[in-house]
Amino acid sequence: MAKLELLPAVDVRDGQAVRLVHGESGTETSYGSPLEAALAWQRSGAEWLHLVDLDAAFGTGDNRALIAEVAERMTELHIKVELSGGIRDDDTLAAALATGCTRVNLGTAALETPEWVAEVISRHGDKIAVGLDVRGTTLRGRGWTRDGGDLYETLERLDKEGCARYVVTDIAKDGTLQGPNLELLKNVCEATSRPVVASGGVSSLDDLRAIADLVPLGVEGSIVGKALYAKAFTLEEALAAVSA
């Protein structure tokens, strides 16, 4: 059986690696240099990095140069990078892809400019993932501050447009260490044949094992954020738990 991929997260706000609670601006806990955080995950055996420009997602500026530095360094070290936050038009997409990242993750654009997203999916194939960030079954965009339509209607549309994969975040769980929303992940896997990356709520190795049990349903990976920074477990332990 395929193993669950783990994507340690580095979310960047105002030049710092941070974690938020429920993705709410103002709830940041800071963890220092984003490059040092990324290098720490690389030294611990990471194969992937989920790298987010939170300022770009919230519309409070951007960390473009720093994000590019981290993504480029990780790529040199053969770490695959999933790059996210504020990628909403040709310029931001070109800058993101120029970092050498493995794929980008589009959020707001999939809700607000669907024609552009359909076009970049057809142009870039599996270099494009879409982040389905939900409260209940309602999608949220613009730093998770605005409603953006129904999860399953949007999923159906994106499937028809050939979207290669989805990063599914339960906002109510994100940054809370309350455990992942396994029901949501199962429901999304039932609604699409495309691979799903789980995000939000991981608190323990048992949570990761529970997500790994969903690999046969279509879950391909899991983002891990707060739990690693809070030292609930190490990345080495997490990688061992999902490859057993």
Ligand SMILES: O=C(O)c1ccccc1N[C@@H]1O[C@H](COP(=O)(O)O)[C@@H](O)[C@H]1O
């Ligand atoms: O990851 C977070 O904690 C987060 C919190 C609030 C907003 C966005 C967040 N993360 C990532 O940003 C993209 C969306 O960015 P955009 O809408 O395309 O600009 C989302 O997919 C998350 O990966």
